[in-house]
Amino acid sequence: MRRHYSLYIIPLVLVMLVVCNSSCTNNKPKKSYTPPSVSFSADSAYRYIAEQVAFGARVPGTAAHRRCYEYLSARLYDCGARVEIQQGEMTNYAGEKQPIVNIIAHYGRPTANRKRLLLCAHWDCRPWADQEENYYERQTPVTGANDGASGVGVLLEIARQLGERQAAIASNGNNGEMPLVDIVFFDCEDMGTPDFYTGKELENTWCLGSQLWAERVKNGKTGDGVMPADYSFGILLDMVGAPGATFPKEYISMQHAANRVNQVWNKASELGYGKYFVEQVCYPITDDHFYVNTIAGIPCIDIIHYETGSATGFAPYWHTTRDDMRNIDPATLDAVGKTIMTIIN
Secondary structure (H helix, E strand, O other), X not given: OOOOOOOOOOOOEOOOOOEEOOOXXXXXXXXXXXXXXXXXXXXXXXXXXXXXXHOOOOOOOOHHHHXXXXXXXXXXXXXXXXXXXXXXXXXXXXXXXXXXXXXXXXXXXXXXXXXXXXXXXXXXXXXXXXXXXXXXXXXXXOOOHHHHHHHHHHHHHHHHHHHHHHHHHHHOOOOOOOOOEEEEEEOOOOOOOOOOOOOOXXXXXXXXXXXXXXXXXXXXXXXXXXXXXXXXXXXXXXXXXXXXXXXXXXXXXXXXXXXXXXXXXXXXXHOOOOOOEEEEEEOOOOXXXXXHHHHHOOOEEEEEOOOOXXXXXXOOOOOOOOOOHHHOOHHHHHHHHHHHHHHHO
């Protein structure tokens, strides 16, 4: 995320997927099934964030990145999802080919009359703490507790809740309808041009994973062969764990999906989370939702912590070595998670 102006679109290449699924049937008489009330465990989300951070900085191409990939894909599979691994390459800021691994979880079986809800976050870490005051620390990878892991942690807890609902429906003789939800963990969101780079800067170096995913969806080349019209809208989570975080209505979100922004913010207010979801429009932020909107054409909004009094617009630990578990508050996770679960219901 990152620069406050729009970028252009570049060609995308190569996708490989693995779909994992298990289905359950039984001969028990069907019982009545009532969808559960809104449920979300902030403590569980917090634990998922801590487990990601424990791997170290999840910089693409590192052992920590690989271990986290294995953890995330296994966790989603354990939560009953059909898991798709999308791989490809994109050109990074230096003009080199950058491998990408997006992790996708599918819930619910598509039908002709139902549309999917897209929930997404990025799971990679920035390779450089280029916002550090100390020049010699700017080559240090960012731990990414809030910037990356927080959104993933919230969505892992949502996946757990969806998995429990799926199991409850199965135990009731498959009497009940699962929400149709795709959870996507984008890779290489934070590979954008570092501030200390002195070479020629290329366009579209941020959000490489979402560019790859959006192009594949646009052309119906994902695991389920989905097209943009198969989605109702999307919600991106980025930096959603900080104590006292404020989530203004981000400009690009309002430009492409104002009705969905208002739907989510109104629901948060009804739940008593108005101090987090504030009635203020902030500057446009180049984040994964930009490419979901402009390449795939799927209305997508961004729930992102933005500080109007900051020179960067972000918290003082953004893209520094201080983005660790001290910046994660279960109360904020609770506000975000329960708001989204209410939208799913």
